[in-house]
Amino acid sequence: MNEETVMEYAIEVKDLVKRYKDFVALSHFDLEVKEGEIFGLLGPNGSGKTTTINCILSLLTYDQGDVRVFGKKMTSTSYDLKREIGVVMQNVAVFDEMTVYENIDYFCGLYIRDKKMRKQYVEDAIAFVELQDYKKFLPKKLSGGLLRRLNIACGIAHKPKLIFFDEPTVAVDPQSRNKILEGIVELNKKGATIIYTSHYMEEVEQICSRILIMDKGQKVALGTKEELKKMIKKTESIFIEAPALTDEQLLELRQLPHVYDSSYQDGMLKLIYSGGNHNLIRVMEYMKEHAVLFGKVYTELPSLNDVFLEITGKTLRD
Numbered sequence: 001m002n003e004e005t006v007m008e009y010a011i012e013v014k015d016l017v018k019r020y021k022d023f024v025a026l027s028h029f030d031l032e033v034k035e036g037e038i039f040g041l042l043g044p045n046g047s048g049k050t051t052t053i054n055c056i057l058s059l060l061t062y063d064q065g066d067v068r069v070f071g072k073k074m075t076s077t078s079y080d081l082k083r084e085i086g087v088v089m090q091n092v093a094v095f096d097e098m099t100v101y102e103n104i105d106y107f108c109g110l111y112i113r114d115k116k117m118r119k120q121y122v123e124d125a126i127a128f129v130e131l132q133d134y135k136k137f138l139p140k141k142l143s144g145g146l147l148r149r150l151n152i153a154c155g156i157a158h159k160p161k162l163i164f165f166d167e168p169t170v171a172v173d174p175q176s177r178n179k180i181l182e183g184i185v186e187l188n189k190k191g192a193t194i195i196y197t198s199h200y201m202e203e204v205e206q207i208c209s210r211i212l213i214m215d216k217g218q219k220v221a222l223g224t225k226e227e228l229k230k231m232i233k234k235t236e237s238i239f240i241e242a243p244a245l246t247d248e249q250l251l252e253l254r255q256l257p258h259v260y261d262s263s264y265q266d267g268m269l270k271l272i273y274s275g276g277n278h279n280l281i282r283v284m285e286y287m288k289e290h291a292v293l294f295g296k297v298y299t300e301l302p303s304l305n306d307v308f309l310e311i312t313g314k315t316l317r318d
């Protein structure tokens with residue numbers, strides 16, 4: 001392959017097997033991430049997300065498989081590739097005795113030797129995470145949200161082409177979480193390929209172009225959020241607050257076309273649908289015809305949790 005060739009894949013993982021003694025953490029796991037994607041790795045705690053990242057980065061040895069980054073085999077000594085990669089791990093990993101500026105400068109300096117260039121890169125990273133007012137602060141003086149931003153700045157200051165974010169929003173307040181997500185989208189717009197791991201389906205849905213759902217070290221499903229949702233039977237749920245439904249009305253509502261499951265608890269009826277158009281209109285017509293008193297009515301589209309639930313039989317939050 002010559003220099004001009006455009007690589008299609010930022011990451012190619014084939015048949016990866018990783019054991020911790022007898023425990024199989026990754027079982028014949030495949031992954032392909034295209035250049036320019038924000039690729040989501042979604043799975044419950046312990047499903048193997050961090051192990052996958054550490055194997056890709058050659059920070060962990062593995063028992064079987066092949067890992068390629070930008071078309072080249074990745075090994076622990078692939079320094080040319082590592083220069084192109086940024087990593088933001090779940091746990092904040094900065095030096096307590098160094099200031100914000102010094103920390104970012106240190107991590108950037110692992111890859112960027114030229115001092116003038118590095119100074120610019122560090123300033124760019126500080127501006128990116130909006131820590132301009134905290135340059136001389138020690139990490140212990142920063143709030144949790146600011147500390148996360150410092151952690152991100154350390155991971156991305158050398159302007160990598162491929163960035164791993166491993167659950168960067170765990171235990172982060174909603175405002176900082178949104179800032180982090182916006183920042184990731186911006187990095188992607190500037191050209192970086194992103195791998196984003198999370199067990200929060202809402203975040204993955206919000207920013208990822210494709211999503212791989214994993215469980216117990218294996219792929220459960222892969223696709224865009226729309227494709228994943230089409231894989232399951234459920235198409236929508238309709239909720240109706242109707243505390244005084246008679247048994248007969250309940251039965252008739254449950255027999256409306258395309259309803260395949262339902263529940264009625266604390267005066268709230270939930271009808272679960274597979275397919276069909278105008279389902280809500282049909283419910284409203286029934287309520288009117290039978291003069292049923294009702295309060296709130298709303299519909300919910302399937303979530304990635306529903307996808308996970310239908311395929312594995314358990315919820316993502318277990």
Ligand SMILES: Nc1ncnc2c1ncn2[C@@H]1O[C@H](COP(=O)(O)OP(=O)(O)OP(=O)(O)O)[C@@H](O)[C@H]1O
Pocket residue numbers: 020023025043044045046047048049050051052199
């Ligand atoms: N060093 C280790 N020794 C033994 N088992 C391990 C080790 N590291 C991870 N595991 C196990 O491997 C499985 C996958 O762990 P991993 O951390 O990759 O999952 P994860 O999806 O990243 O979870 P989390 O969301 O909690 O970070 C878990 O069951 C975990 O207990």
